[in-house]
Each structure stands twice: as C-alpha cells, then as structure tokens.
Amino acid sequence: xxxxxxxxxxxxxxxxxxxxxxxxxxxxxxxxxxxxxxxxxxxxxxxxxxxxxxxxxxxxxxxxxxxxxxxxxxxxxxxxxxxxxxxxxxxxxxxxxxxxxxxxxxxxxxxxxxxxxxxxxxxxxxxxxxxxxxxxxxxxxxxxxxxxxxxxxxxxxxxxxxx
Amino acid sequence: xxxxxxxxxxxxxxxxxxxxxxxxxxxxxxxxxxxxxxxxxxxxxxxxxxxxxxxxxxxxxxxxxxxxxxxxxxxxxxxxxxxxxxxxxxxxxxxxxxxxxxxxxxxxxxxxxxxxxxxxxxxxxxxxxxxxxxxxxxxxxxxxxxxxxxxxxxxxxxxxxxxxxxxxxxxxxxxxxxxxxxxxxxxxxxxxxxxxxxxxxxxxxxxxxxxxxxxxxxxxxxxxxxxxxxxxxxxxxxxxxxxxxxxxxxxxxxxxxxxxxxxxxxxxxxxxxxxxxxxxxxxxxxxxxxxxxxxxxxxxxxxxxxxxxxxxxxxxxxxxxxxxxxxxxxxxxxxxxxxxxxxxxxxxxxxxxxxxxxxxxxxxxxxxxxxxxxxxxxxxxxxxxxxxxxxxxxxxxxxxxxxxxxxxxxxxxxxxxxxxxxxxxxxxxxxxxxxxxxxxxxxxxxxxxxxxxxxxxxxxxxxxxxxxxxxxxxxxxxxxxxxxxxxxxxxxxxxxxxxxxxxxxxxxxxxxxxxxxxxxxxxxxxxxxxxxxxxxxxxxxxxxxxxxxxxxxxxxxxxxxxxxxxxxxxxxxxxxxxxxxxxxxxxxxxxxxxxxxxxxxxxxxxxxxxxxxxxxxxxxxxxxxxxxxxxxxxxxxxxxxxxxxxxxxxxxxxxxxxxxxxxxxxxxxxxxxxxxxxxxxxxxxxxxxxxxxxxxxxxxxxxxxxxxxxxxxxxxxxxxxxxx
Numbered sequence: 001x002x003x004x005x006x007x008x009x010x011x012x013x014x015x016x017x018x019x020x021x022x023x024x025x026x027x028x029x030x031x032x033x034x035x036x037x038x039x040x041x042x043x044x045x046x047x048x049x050x051x052x053x054x055x056x057x058x059x060x061x062x063x064x065x066x067x068x069x070x071x072x073x074x075x076x077x078x079x080x081x082x083x084x085x086x087x088x089x090x091x092x093x094x095x096x097x098x099x100x101x102x103x104x105x106x107x108x109x110x111x112x113x114x115x116x117x118x119x120x121x122x123x124x125x126x127x128x129x130x131x132x133x134x135x136x137x138x139x140x141x142x143x144x145x146x147x148x149x150x151x152x153x154x155x156x157x158x159x160x161x162x163x
Numbered sequence: 164x165x166x167x168x169x170x171x172x173x174x175x176x177x178x179x180x181x182x183x184x185x186x187x188x189x190x191x192x193x194x195x196x197x198x199x200x201x202x203x204x205x206x207x208x209x210x211x212x213x214x215x216x217x218x219x220x221x222x223x224x225x226x227x228x229x230x231x232x233x234x235x236x237x238x239x240x241x242x243x244x245x246x247x248x249x250x251x252x253x254x255x256x257x258x259x260x261x262x263x264x265x266x267x268x269x270x271x272x273x274x275x276x277x278x279x280x281x282x283x284x285x286x287x288x289x290x291x292x293x294x295x296x297x298x299x300x301x302x303x304x305x306x307x308x309x310x311x312x313x314x315x316x317x318x319x320x321x322x323x324x325x326x327x328x329x330x331x332x333x334x335x336x337x338x339x340x341x342x343x344x345x346x347x348x349x350x351x352x353x354x355x356x357x358x359x360x361x362x363x364x365x366x367x368x369x370x371x372x373x374x375x376x377x378x379x380x381x382x383x384x385x386x387x388x389x390x391x392x393x394x395x396x397x398x399x400x401x402x403x404x405x406x407x408x409x410x411x412x413x414x415x416x417x418x419x420x421x422x423x424x425x426x427x428x429x430x431x432x433x434x435x436x437x438x439x440x441x442x443x444x445x446x447x448x449x450x451x452x453x454x455x456x457x458x459x460x461x462x463x464x465x466x467x468x469x470x471x472x473x474x475x476x477x478x479x480x481x482x483x484x485x486x487x488x489x490x491x492x493x494x495x496x497x498x499x500x501x502x503x504x505x506x507x508x509x510x511x512x513x514x515x516x517x518x519x520x521x522x523x524x525x526x527x528x529x530x531x532x533x534x535x536x537x538x539x540x541x542x543x544x545x546x547x548x549x550x551x552x553x554x555x556x557x558x559x560x561x562x563x564x565x566x567x568x569x570x571x572x573x574x575x576x577x578x579x580x581x582x583x584x585x586x587x588x589x590x591x592x593x594x595x596x597x598x599x600x601x602x603x604x605x606x607x608x609x610x611x612x613x614x615x616x617x618x619x620x621x622x623x624x625x626x627x628x629x630x631x632x633x634x635x636x637x638x639x640x641x642x643x644x645x646x647x648x649x650x651x652x653x654x655x656x657x658x659x660x661x662x663x664x665x666x667x668x669x670x671x672x673x674x675x676x677x678x679x680x681x682x683x684x685x686x687x688x689x690x691x692x693x694x695x696x697x698x699x700x701x702x703x704x705x706x707x708x709x710x711x712x713x714x715x716x717x718x719x720x721x722x723x724x725x726x727x728x729x730x731x732x733x734x735x736x737x738x739x740x741x742x743x744x745x746x747x748x749x750x751x752x753x754x755x756x757x758x759x760x761x762x763x764x765x766x767x768x769x770x771x772x773x774x775x776x777x778x779x780x781x782x783x784x785x786x787x788x789x790x791x792x793x794x795x796x797x798x799x800x801x802x803x804x805x806x807x808x809x810x811x812x813x814x815x816x817x818x819x820x821x822x823x824x825x826x827x828x829x830x831x832x833x834x835x836x837x838x839x840x841x842x843x844x845x846x847x848x849x850x851x852x853x854x855x856x857x858x859x860x861x862x863x864x865x866x867x868x869x870x871x872x873x874x875x876x877x878x879x880x881x882x883x884x885x886x887x
Binding site: 011017018021025026029032033034035036037038039040041044045047059074075076078079084088089091092095097098099100101102103104107125126127129130131132133135136137138140141142144147 | 175259261262308386388389392393394396397398399400401402404405407413428454455456530531532533578580581585609611612705749788791792794795796798799820821824826827828829830831835
C-alpha cells in the first residue's frame with residue numbers, strides 16, 4: 001500500500017492503494033468515478049479509455065502507480081459545467097449509442113483523436129477507433145458523430161480566428 | 164399438422180411460437196388491485212391500470228393458462244399522473260439498449276398529449292412494477308407499446324371527463340393537448356395537474372378505447388432522441404456494475420476447472436487469514452472482501468481440486484450433435500415436426516434434386532457490460548440490483564435458491580450495458596446474495612470477461628440438413644429441413660411449396676445454451692436462403708426472380724423488391740466482387756438484406772463492402788431508432804456470419820477473452836443502407852431481432868457469386884477464404 005496523489009479532471013486526489021492496482025479500479029472503487037467502464041480487462045475493448053496527458057489510454061491495463069505525476073481526464077471531466085464538450089454533444093445529436101456502455105470510452109478516444117487530428121478522414125477515424133468495441137453496432141453513427149464534432153470544432157476555431 | 168402456410172396474408176395470423184431456448188418465467192404475479200397501495204407511495208392523483216386479456220396472458224406466458232378461480236387481475240402496466248402533473252409509467256419491461264424507454268415514452272406522450280419530458284418510466288423493479296415475463300422475443304412493441312397507448316388514452320379521457328364535470332359541459336366538446344384540457348367554446352383551459360389535485364382515482368382500461376391511428380401520429384412515428392441520453396454521454400448513468408452501497412464488499416466466486424466438475428478438495432485457510440469472508444456451500448465457493456483487489460488476492464490463495472468427466476470438443480461438435488438426439492426420450496409436441504403433402508414422392512419426381520448440410524457454431528453474446536449484481540439483506544428481506552432481461556424471473560430464482568417467499572425479494576434492473584438474449588438468468592444475483600448473507604454486508608459481484616465468456620450461456624450450435632426438389636421452370640415442389648439442436652425459431656419456410664417435411668431434433672447440448680438475439684432464425688434462414696440460391700443456380704435462374712416465383716406473401720415480396728431496387732440488383736460486377744441476398748419473416752417483421760462482398764484472391768480476405776436492408780415492421784414508432792436497430796443488427800450479425808465461434812475442449816472454453824474471440828470492429832464496418840417500409844395500416848411490431856436474419860445468407864450468396872465457392876458453415880471465414 002502507498003499513498004498516491006492523482007490529478008484527475010483538474011482536481012487533486014489522495015488515494016491509499018497498491019500502486020500495482022489498475023487505474024480503472026481506483027477510479028471506480030476509490031473515487032466513485034464510474035463513467036469509465038470495465039469491458040475486457042486486457043485493453044481490447046476501449047470501454048475504460050481515459051486521457052493521460054491528453055492521450056487516450058486504457059485505464060484497465062494502466063497501473064495507478066505509473067500515472068501519479070500525470071494529468072488524467074475521465075468522461076466526468078469533459079463537460080464544462082452544464083456545457084457539454086462538442087464530442088459529447090455530437091454523440092447525442094447523432095444518436096450514436098444504443099446501450100451506451102461503450103460511449104464513455106468512445107467519446108474519450110474521439111476527443112484524443114480530434115486533439116491529434118482536428119479534421120480526420122473517415123479512414124483515419126476507423127484506424128484510430130478500431131480498438132474501441134461497440135457490441136450494439138453503432139459504428140457508423142459514431143463515425144458521423146466524430147465528423148460532426150470535427151466540423152463543429154473547426155467552425156468554432158474559424159470564428160475565433162476571424163475575430 | 165396441416166396448417167396451410169400458403170396464404171398470402173399469413174403474416175397477420177401466424178401466432179408467435181414460444182421458442183424452446185427462450186427461457187421462461189415462473190407463475191404470473193398476483194398483483195392486488197389495492198388503491199391504498201398505489202396512493203401510499205405515489206401521493207394523490209390518477210392511476211390508470213392496464214389489465215391483460217386472457218388470450219394475451221396465455222401467449223405472454225408461453226401458452227400456459229391459469230386454472231380455476233375467477234379471472235385474475237393481471238395488470239401488465241400502469242400509469243400515474245400526480246398533482247404536479249408529472250406522469251409516471253410503470254412497466255416490467257427493461258432497457259438494454261433497444262431504446263424502449265424512449266419509444267414507450269413516445270407512445271404515452273402521443274395518446275396522453277403531454278411532452279415526453281414530463282414522462283418518467285419506472286422499469287423492471289419487481290416491487291414497483293407489475294409482473295412481466297421478460298424483455299425478449301421482440302414483444303415490447305407489439306404488446307407493451309400498445310398497452311401503454313391504451314393506458315395513456317384512458318388517462319386522457321379521464322382527465323377530459325374531470326374537466327367536463329368541473330365546467331358542466333359535454334366531454335365531447337373538449338380537447339386535450341400539451342398537458343391541458345381545453346374548451347374551445349368556453350375559451351378556457353385547465354392543466355392536468357390542476358385536475359388531479361385532491362383526486363385518488365383508479366381507472367381500469369375500458370374494453371374499447373379507440374387509439375389515434377398511426378397515420379395521425381405526431382410524437383410517435385417521429386424520430387426522438389434517447390430520453391436520458393445526456394446521462395450516457397457524461398458517464399452519469401449508473402449501470403448495474405456501477406451500483407454501490409455504504410460498507411459494500413466485493414465478491415468473487417471460485418470457478419470449477421471444467422463444466423460439470425465437482426469439488427474433491429478445498430483449502431481456504433490462506434484466504435481466511437487474509438481477512439476475507441469465505442463461503443463454501445456445496446459446490447459454491449466464494450469470497451467477499453473490502454476491495455476487488457483483496458477479493459482477487461484471496462480467491463487466488465484458495466487451493467481446490469476438481470474432478471470431471473471427459474467432454475466433447477468443438478472439433479467433433481457437428482458429428483456429436485447428429486448422434487446425440489434425444490428423440491424418443493423427450494417428445495415435445497407438434498412444434499418439432501411439420502409435414503404437408505408428400506415430400507418423398509415429390510422429391511423423386513423433381514427435375515432437379517439437391518441436398519446440402521449447413522452448420523452453425525456456438526457463439527457468445529459478449530454484452531460489453533458483463534453480468535453484475537449488488538445484493539443486500541435487511542433481516543430476511545433481500546434486495547438485488549442486477550442486469551437481467553427477466554427481473555421477475557431472477558426474483559423467482561433468488562426465492563428458490565434461498566428458500567424464501569418471492570415477496571421477500573426485490574429485484575431492480577438499472578438500464579443495462581446490453582444483453583442480446585444473453586441475460587435471462589440470475590447467476591450474479593444469486594452469487595452476490597449468498598456472499599452478502601455470509602458477510603452481513605452488501606456485496607457486489609461483477610463477472611470478468613473470462614467468466615462472462617465461460618459461465619454464461621451460448622447461442623446454440625447446430626446442424627441443418629436441407630433437401631429440395633425443383634422443376635425446370637423454377638417451381639420448388641419439395642422441401643425438407645432437419646435442424647439438430649440449433650432451434651426451431653424461423654424453421655418453417657415462407658416460400659410456397661406444396662410438399663414439405665420440417666423437423667427439429669432436440670440434442671443434449673455439450674455446452675450450456677440459451678437465447679440469443681433472433682434465436683435460431685439466424686441459423687434456419689442461413690440454411691434456407693443459402694439453399695434457395697443453390698436451387699436458383701441449379702435451374703439457372705436469377706436469385707431474385709427465383710425467390711419471387713416461389714413467394715406469394717406480399718409483405719415479404721415488398722421488402723425483397725425494395726432492397727433490390729436500392730441495391731441495384733442486376734448490375735455487372737468486377738473481379739473479386741460478389742452480390743447476394745437473403746431475407747425472411749420473423750417475430751412478425753419482414754426483412755430483405757442484400758450484400759456486396761470483395762474477396763481478395765491472393766490474401767483470401769473477405770470484406771463485406773455494402774449492406775442494403777429493407778425492413779417492414781408495421782407502423783414505425785421511431786424511425787431513427789429503427790434505423791439504429793437495423794444497422795446494429797447487421798454489424799453484430801457480421802461477427803456470427805464471418806468469424807465468431809466458441810472453441811472448447813473437455814469442459815473448458817479455449818478462447819474466453821476478447822483478444823482470442825473476434826467481434827466486429829470499426830474496420831469491419833460495411834457501407835450500411837436502410838430502406839424503411841412504413842405500413843401505417845398494420846400494427847407496430849418489434850425490430851430488435853428480425854433485421855439480423857438476412858445478413859449471413861446474403862454474404863454466403865455473395866461469396867459464391869464472387870468465387871464460385873459455397874460456404875455452408877457459420878462462421879464462414881474465420882481465417883479468410885483460400886480459393887486456390
């Protein structure tokens with residue numbers, strides 16, 4: 001056991017845990033951040049995806065001891081108050097879910113993708129998102145949502161630049 | 164049996180056959196119509212209850228009829244309008260991603276004339292909602308949606324009646340809209356909330372209450388976003404595996420080394436020294452500990468030895484199924500056999516004869532949220548939150564397991580991370596409850612992916628033999644189909660064939676098997692629609708023309724024609740490219756699916772490029788969600804068609820991980836096109852299952868078109884297709 005300091009969603013947490021425990025377990029059990037989901041435990045489904053220093057990582061295979069000096073963002077930290085992140089809004093607008101269990105991980109992966117590549121081609125979306133599984137099969141809607149979010153972010157940025 | 168299957172309008176009349184693998188619920192709940200109970204926890208207002216008709220009870224409970232007594236008060240849904248105008252609807256149906264929380268809200272909004280935002284659905288809570296057998300078989304839309312529309316219409320009429328009495332006018336001259344009753348003549352209106360003040364009114368459904376025809380729908384029939392969608396994109400929604408209680412412990416269960424294994428020795432000393440609660444009860448060995456990490460560690464510290472008998476492997480599966488039928492031991496009645504005309508005679512007289520054997524493997528549902536349950540005891544009262552399609556069935560299982568009356572058990576079903584027919588049972592509920600009883604604290608059990616792959620149940624594997632005779636002009640004269648184990652759903656042919664022999668053979672399955680989205684209709688349509696192409700090829704006819712020549716049913720013809728048009732059937736193809744179709748009738752819906760594949764001659768890679776589905780399920784309730792269900796069926800169906808299969812040997816699952824069991828991903832996604840055939844003149848039926856059944860044969864037929872190779876086993880190309 002060790003006392004770890006974690007920076008999650010802009011807040012600082014102190015957690016007593018074995019540093020070998022997965023980040024996912026700590027998020028869900030110790031911090032009640034249950035938006036990140038368990039799906040496979042081996043990084044194969046993406047339901048547990050969080051951002052670590054802005055990059056999409058599978059929290060189920062990330063040891064919590066390895067991220068104590070990093071900025072962690074989970075689905076709970078994405079919206080600014082009641083204002084949804086453009087990717088969250090785009091998923092709602094595109095109806096890009098059925099059961100919604102993969103949705104947190106899909107959104108976090110998509111946010112990481114758009115950070116890296118603000119206007120991805122469809123093939124780039126498919127490549128980047130291929131590690132995220134949706135068993136309900138809403139992939140085409142998720143692609144549409146990501147495209148919508150990219151367009152939305154692009155037009156927001158263009159407006160900002162023209163001011 | 165001598166049912167005439169050749170009537171053109173059979174779609175309206177064929178009763179739903181309960182499928183043997185659709186697990187059934189216990190005896191119906193005796194819901195007492197006690198007004199005080201309603202109002203005690205609801206506050207004043209108006210309650211409208213829906214009472215099932217006897218015929219519907221029989222169908223919903225799988226054909227069993229109550230005996231004796233007078234007609235029970237079989238409530239299947241009820242609705243409350245509170246003094247604040249809030250509408251609360253109670254139904255035992257549950258939400259697993261099929262989006263009925265939204266579509267049922269639309270139905271109520273339509274008839275009650277209130278905004279969807281004013282409506283809350285309480286679903287699948289055995290204490291608060293009326294008994295429901297379960298959410299499966301595509302029954303929610305044809306039954307519950309209809310019942311709730313009637314309930315909402317009766318509530319609206321009651322409110323209009325109250326306003327009429329208050330104003331001393333004829334109710335006929337009043338209208339309702341947007342949560343208000345209006346008197347156009349008196350130029351006045353009153354909110355529902357004001358009308359319910361001080362009321363404690365219970366109203367049963369009138370025998371006849373004309374509903375708004377689908378053609379006049381304003382809220383239903385339109386796209387509506389998921390009612391609580393915001394909770395899902397923010398991570399706020401609490402799935403069963405997210406549930407938590409103060410002082411809760413985490414449970415783990417020791418799994419046998421093989422199926423059917425019995426424990427021969429057990430040493431739990433180390434686990435106990437680690438401070439865990441250890442339970443041994445017969446073959447059940449479980450742990451409860453303050454954290455999941457501690458529970459895992461304690462579980463790993465247990466030493467156990469198991470003994471089991473040799474069991475078959477997937478390598479000899481299809482031989483095994485054919486040789487292990489249980490005929491003579493288990494006569495299950497008419498559903499197993501269908502004969503019409505004289506098959507043998509007709510076959511020998513046919514110009515062309517064909518025989519083929521098709522197989523399907525066991526596959527897993529792989530719901531992204533594995534089974535999960537949180538249980539707590541208060542004295543002898545048990546409460547369990549769990550993800551199941553049958554909360555009332557799980558309540559029965561718990562009562563049985565703990566030898567307590569059902570009214571001491573409450574099961575709640577939070578909207579769950581999918582099921583696909585795979586969550587009919589209450590394993591985790593029982594495990595969590597057993598551990599919680601020993602630990603004297605609430606316990607949560609969440610299965611690992613490996614546990615979900617191994618200890619849930621599978622879609623049945625099967626062998627299907629088809630023999631057919633056809634005349635030179637393309638008329639099918641004889642049709643025989645034998646299905647071993649995979650199931651009888653969708654086993655009958657909708658093609659008009661005068662001589663048929665169709666038999667289902669029950670087999671002692673080597674693996675635990677149960678419901679899976681669309682049940683055996685996927686396997687039976689794969690065999691039938693593949694064989695239709697084999698026959699068309701034999702008589703050198705176009706596949707579409709051949710089907711239409713042998714098909715009278717107007718609704719099914721319509722979807723085949725609509726899909727063909729959208730697909731551009733008859734186009735010329737390039738090397739490696741292939742086109743195929745499959746379709747049929749299931750759960751009262753009609754589907755035709757056309758597929759385009761590309762087969763890479765060098766690598767053997769088979770890629771599904773484009774899928775066009777035309778679907779008709781009566782009057783459409785929510786077109787956007789309907790498209791979502793059809794697209795989802797086609798994506799999920801790709802897995803079973805192309806690469807999903809459970810490998811097993813001697814009582815063990817060999818590929819019980821997502822890294823070993825391939826499911827469809829973004830890179831497998833074809834271009835999906837959906838044609839919705841909206842029949843506003845026909846009652847709405849379900850759409851979660853039927854759209855899946857056309858895909859596998861469409862792909863098989865397209866692969867044949869591309870390569871000349873006929874693939875007769877699902878999955879078709881787990882390792883690609885070597886044509887050289």
